[in-house]
Amino acid sequence: MSPDSVWIPSLGVSVIVLSEGQSGGLASIPVGKTRVGWLNWTPSMTSRGGTTVIAGHVTYDNIPGAFYKLPQIKAGAVVYTTTRTGKVQAWRVQSAATYPKGKLPAAVWATGGAHQLALVTCTGSIGRVPKQGGYAHLDNLVVMAKPVATR
Template identity: 35%
Template sequence: MPRAEPIRLRIPSLGIDTALLPLGLGPDGALQPPPLGQGGTAGWYAAGTSPGEKGTAIVTGHVDTPDGPAVFYPLSQLTPGATVTVERADHTTATFTVDRVTNYPKTNVPDEVYAPATRPELRLITCGGAFDRTRGGYQDNTVAYAHLTR
């Protein structure tokens, strides 16, 4: 598929239906999550691959906020074979099939999460694992890997 801005992401098996905000990198070079005040909305790395385009597209969202569960709260329950759809601004829909869901320590996220792919792939990323009040947050990232199927 040619490049097109993604506007909406749906994961029917989890009841997720969200608009997508364009996101960038922060001063530290890390991908910035959506604003905490928009916990019900996911975002995509706009300077990278768009979902459906050849390569690795990145979508991220909060698992929770101080107000409660957020858009990707159920992401850890996603299973291989599940469908993820992304509506795009060019009026096409990219349909992905989930390959696997994995937790990584935030201090040791492997390069494969962000590495370029030879086919259209999607990564869905949120916080995961245990919440550590002493350290001020979740210590892991939950990453869902998916590939374009139509």
């Protein structure tokens, strides 16, 4: 059985999705170029409602991360998610917006309403982020997508 995955053809991104929790109030994000994390306190990829949040590093220790190319995504792009059971879901990107860390819009954390997908990575300048215990990007890029077809 294959693991859950995300494929963004327009960016040449194909990554494995791991279930991730929190540590010290911060999301645990897998390190590496081929792994991202489904934040497991958000609805799953097979949920019928709410926002499924998948987060990945743009860089890690100055090395490109799994979502390194995510800032290049355009509205209208198609993203595919595949579950370990083989269910494929196509999503159409509605928006890509930057927010200060810790100030993501409520829609990202929605547990009800229409099902949507949020792909999240860091972006912007690097500066001191006390909650993270060091230096990091000061902003987050949030890509919101809606389901368009199921195979």
